[in-house]
Amino acid sequence: MTRDDDDLAALKAALKAGPAADPAARAAALTRAMEAFENSAPATQGTASAARSNPDRPEGAGFWDGVRSMFDALKLRPVLAATTSAAALAVGVFILLPQAQVGLPTAIAPQTDSAPVNPAAADETVEAEVVATEPPGATVAPTSRKLVAEPSPMAQATPGEEAAAGSRAALAAPADAPMAESFAADMAAPVIVGTPAPEPMLRQQENTETFANAPANPVKITAEAPVSTFSIDLDTASYAIVRSALTGGFLPDPEAVRVEEMVNYFPFTLPPPAADEGPFRPTISVMPTPWNPGTRLVQIALQGRLPVINDRPPLNLVFLIDTSGSMDEPNKLPLLKQSLGLMLSELRPEDQVAIVAYAGSAGEVLPPTAAADRAAIMGALDRLAAGGSTAGAEGLELAYQTAARMAGDGEVSRILLATDGDFNVGIYDPEGLEGYIARKRDSGIYLSILGFGRGNLDDAVMQSLAQSGNGTASYIDTLQEARKVLVDQLTGALFPIADDVKIQVEWNPAAVAEYRLIGYETRALNREDFNNDAVDAGEIGAGHAVTAIYEVTAPGSDALQNDPLRYGQAGAAQGATGELGFLRLRWKAPGEEVSTLLETPISADAPANEEAQFAAAIAGFGQLLRGSVYLNDWGWDQAIALAEANRGQDAFGYRIEAVNLMRLAKALSAQ
Amino acid sequence: MLMETPDETLALGAAGGDRAAFAALVTRHYDRVFGLCWRLTGSRAEAEDLAQDICASLPGRLQGWRPEARFTTWLYRVVVNAAHDARRRAATRTRAAAGWGDWELARHDAMAEERAAQDWLAQAMQRLSPELRDTVALVLGEDLTQAEAGAILGLSEGTIAWRMSEVKKRLRAMAAEEAKA
Numbered sequence: 049m050t051r052d053d054d055d056l057a058a059l060k061a062a063l064k065a066g067p068a069a070d071p072a073a074r075a076a077a078l079t080r081a082m083e084a085f086e087n088s089a090p091a092t093q094g095t096a097s098a099a100r101s102n103p104d105r106p107e108g109a110g111f112w113d114g115v116r117s118m119f120d121a122l123k124l125r126p127v128l129a130a131t132t133s134a135a136a137l138a139v140g141v142f143i144l145l146p147q148a149q150v151g152l153p154t155a156i157a158p159q160t161d162s163a164p165v166n167p168a169a170a171d172e173t174v175e176a177e178v179v180a181t182e183p184p185g186a187t188v189a190p191t192s193r194k195l196v197a198e199p200s201p202m203a204q205a206t207p208g209e210e211a212a213a214g215s216r217a218a219l220a221a222p223a224d225a226p227m228a229e230s231f232a233a234d235m236a237a238p239v240i241v242g243t244p245a246p247e248p249m250l251r252q253q254e255n256t257e258t259f260a261n262a263p264a265n266p267v268k269i270t271a272e273a274p275v276s277t278f279s280i281d282l283d284t285a286s287y288a289i290v291r292s293a294l295t296g297g298f299l300p301d302p303e304a305v306r307v308e309e310m311v312n313y314f315p316f317t318l319p320p321p322a323a324d325e326g327p328f329r330p331t332i333s334v335m336p337t338p339w340n341p342g343t344r345l346v347q348i349a350l351q352g353r354l355p356v357i358n359d360r361p362p363l364n365l366v367f368l369i370d371t372s373g374s375m376d377e378p379n380k381l382p383l384l385k386q387s388l389g390l391m392l393s394e395l396r397p398e399d400q401v402a403i404v405a406y407a408g409s410a411g412e413v414l415p416p417t418a419a420a421d422r423a424a425i426m427g428a429l430d431r432l433a434a435g436g437s438t439a440g441a442e443g444l445e446l447a448y449q450t451a452a453r454m455a456g457d458g459e460v461s462r463i464l465l466a467t468d469g470d471f472n473v474g475i476y477d478p479e480g481l482e483g484y485i486a487r488k489r490d491s492g493i494y495l496s497i498l499g500f501g502r503g504n505l506d507d508a509v510m511q512s513l514a515q516s517g518n519g520t521a522s523y524i525d526t527l528q529e530a531r532k533v534l535v536d537q538l539t540g541a542l543f544p545i546a547d548d549v550k551i552q553v554e555w556n557p558a559a560v561a562e563y564r565l566i567g568y569e570t571r572a573l574n575r576e577d578f579n580n581d582a583v584d585a586g587e588i589g590a591g592h593a594v595t596a597i598y599e600v601t602a603p604g605s606d607a608l609q610n611d612p613l614r615y616g617q618a619g620a621a622q623g624a625t626g627e628l629g630f631l632r633l634r635w636k637a638p639g640e641e642v643s644t645l646l647e648t649p650i651s652a653d654a655p656a657n658e659e660a661q662f663a664a665a666i667a668g669f670g671q672l673l674r675g676s677v678y679l680n681d682w683g684w685d686q687a688i689a690l691a692e693a694n695r696g697q698d699a700f701g702y703r704i705e706a707v708n709l710m711r712l713a714k715a716l717s718a719q
Numbered sequence: 720m721l722m723e724t725p726d727e728t729l730a731l732g733a734a735g736g737d738r739a740a741f742a743a744l745v746t747r748h749y750d751r752v753f754g755l756c757w758r759l760t761g762s763r764a765e766a767e768d769l770a771q772d773i774c775a776s777l778p779g780r781l782q783g784w785r786p787e788a789r790f791t792t793w794l795y796r797v798v799v800n801a802a803h804d805a806r807r808r809a810a811t812r813t814r815a816a817a818g819w820g821d822w823e824l825a826r827h828d829a830m831a832e833e834r835a836a837q838d839w840l841a842q843a844m845q846r847l848s849p850e851l852r853d854t855v856a857l858v859l860g861e862d863l864t865q866a867e868a869g870a871i872l873g874l875s876e877g878t879i880a881w882r883m884s885e886v887k888k889r890l891r892a893m894a895a896e897e898a899k900a
Contacts, residue, residue: 088779
């Protein structure tokens with residue numbers, strides 16, 4: 049530890065010893081500032097330079113959180129990569145996305161009118177930004193010019209400014225002339241003139257990982273917001289990322305932890321639906337909250353119909369494999385080949401497999417081949433070698449073409465995209481790509497994503513593409529995990545039984561005063577989205593189980609987080625207290641347009657079994673990793689004890705692995 | 720007198736069109752802005768340009784200022800965002816032009832006595848991702864608490880704490896390599 053502190057102290061001292069401000073530069077800056085002040089005097093208020101709708105605004109905390117959560121919900125890498133201040137352009141682009149796709153745009157809409165913007169100036173600025181940031185050949189989304197985007201400080205540059213920038217740099221040159229020259233050249237040429245940029249902006253994020261997440265759901269007051277709506281989430285990538293971090297000897301980035309994905313990683317023994325029921329069956333259980341004696345946990349678990357393996361329709365699989373240079377690591381391409389090899393032995397002779405590789409340019413490595421021809425498929429896999437850069441979009445198009453060629457009546461077509469997340473060449477228009485995948489989804493071709501390796505794993509893009517493609521995003525770090533994802537759950541991963549599964553819970557204010565949904569931050573839906581069949585949501589595959597956990601507080605409990613209103617009207621609570629709430633589920637049969645509704649009351653008398661207790665332990669584990677404020681003094685020891693006591697059969701050892709990860713996390717967090 | 724007036728009062732005055740208040744405010748904070756720009760970019764020329772652009776944009780930005788946050792917190796946020804903008808543009812114009820890369824090229828011309836310390840700093844900073852650099856610049860360079868840095872970057876305090884522990888780890892690795900060499 050002292051060693052670390054020495055290092056930090058050295059870094060601090062070095063940072064502190066930075067150059068003193070140059071008096072000439074200082075004077076020039078102050079002069080510019082005063083000029084700008086003259087020009088922005090109250091007479092010119094209301095032009096583009098004033099009252100900017102900007103994340104920089106001090107009241108921006110709230111606004112910015114909104115933007116952040118929207119970005120997080122969108123989970124597009126460029127948005128995340130562009131960091132806070134890129135909001136100027138990005139906000140504008142996303143504001144105009146159709147609600148159906150975004151799900152959350154209302155959060156941002158009210159903010160836009162706070163910026164009285166001179167339309168001409170805004171147009172110009174957007175134009176300049178677009179020119180500066182778009183790579184050659186990219187198509188500018190037609191909407192982007194209509195935006196109320198606001199200029200960033202540098203984009204305000206008047207045409208004459210590049211010269212000024214150059215000369216400023218030159219003035220500062222004496223000490224280090226070569227740098228200043230190259231700086232001036234760099235500044236002047238591409239940024240302002242708009243010379244095609246050699247690399248798209250995504251490149252800058254090399255060796256970084258982006259994670260999609262949103263702030264933890266807050267406690268809600270039933271009287272104010274009795275209805276909670278969200279989409280199910282079957283992804284499990286977050287758990288594997290957490291495991292990879294912990295076994296690597298460090299705590300995961302709190303942003304990388306999505307509690308619901310950690311819970312859903314585990315197979316739970318739940319009663320399957322009866323023959324005359326829908327494709328899945330809800331199981332509800334209520335238990336005291338381990339970390340808060342004043343509240344209860346309500347678990348809603350959906351168990352998909354168990355697959356009848358023998359009757360399954362023929363499968364058409366397209367392996368879309370990233371063979372970019374970054375895949376050339378033992379835990380990437382070689383592991384991927386082994387994983388797909390494992391899966392191959394589970395396929396039937398009538399199934400078909402094709403392989404498309406993408407790196408630099410996309411190419412079909414193996415034309416559609418019957419799964420019976422194992423030698424040909426394994427041979428093609430073995431010939432794959434890493435090299436070149438990645439062209440994700442092109443590869444996807446080719447994979448969809450191949451899948452369309454293979455499709456037959458009653459068959460299931462799916463693309464399995466295996467990548468380390470290096471989607472950095474070829475996506476000029478991420479929303480366009482997502483839209484493309486969403487359209488293909490409607491043609492019945494699903495897309496699942498398998499993530500490999502760490503270092504530049506792009507969780508955000510993985511998530512958003514899988515979500516658009518009605519598939520799941522999984523992260524494969526070991527052959528063991530490959531078996532779990534591809535073989536054990538092959539049926540579930542590959543045979544959708546219900547699309548667009550949405551959950552809506554209406555809480556009974558007589559029995560529940562406050563509630564909090566644990567996890568599912570990135571899956572929130574608007575209340576009205578529930579009945580809107582155009583709004584996309586998660587899918588359940590055959591045999592899948594998915595669990596959602598609420599922490600609820602009874603009226604009058606000491607654990608209530610909010611005091612009653614002094615002047616509010618005490619709402620006359622309806623309904624008996626024996627019913628905590630009412631559960632509504634909507635789903636569509638695969639390929640159908642119209643959804644089915646299932647309703648059932650949530651009884652307060654639904655004892656929790658071992659399975660639910662274990663799920664609660666994992667939810668606690670996830671919240672500990674996220675640094676949740678709701679756990680009181682419940683800590684690692686309690687989480688370990690709870691998980692340990694409810695391991696159940698655990699035939700595959702998933703649960704004991706989780707217990708060991710908790711022990712690791714405990715040791716690491718004590719450091 | 721004016722120099723002792725709190726920042727927040729000056730900012731309100733400036734937003735209302737008080738020229739003297741604005742002048743005092745910019746004069747008072749230029750060095751701070753430049754210092755953070757330098758820590759974020761690692762390049763003097765870039766920091767000077769950035770600081771100037773920020774100063775020039777302040778009148779417009781101040782129109783929307785409300786005394787809800789401390790002025791310096793707000794100002795740090797402005798600087799960090801402007802640096803991000805600049806970094807983004809740098810990445811579009813050329814692959815390797817992040818400021819600390821410039822430093823690497825320029826360091827051969829640096830003055831001899833500064834060289835060792837600067838080399839070490841550039842090496843240390845290059846080892847960090849842009850996110851970690853921002854965090855270090857605020858927490859170590861500006862002596863902010865993790866909570867303050869979190870408020871500026873729009874992140875939770877926990878994330879800042881996690882990032883600082885990452886920084887320690889990288890520095891430790893670097894020290895280990897040095898020991899080997």
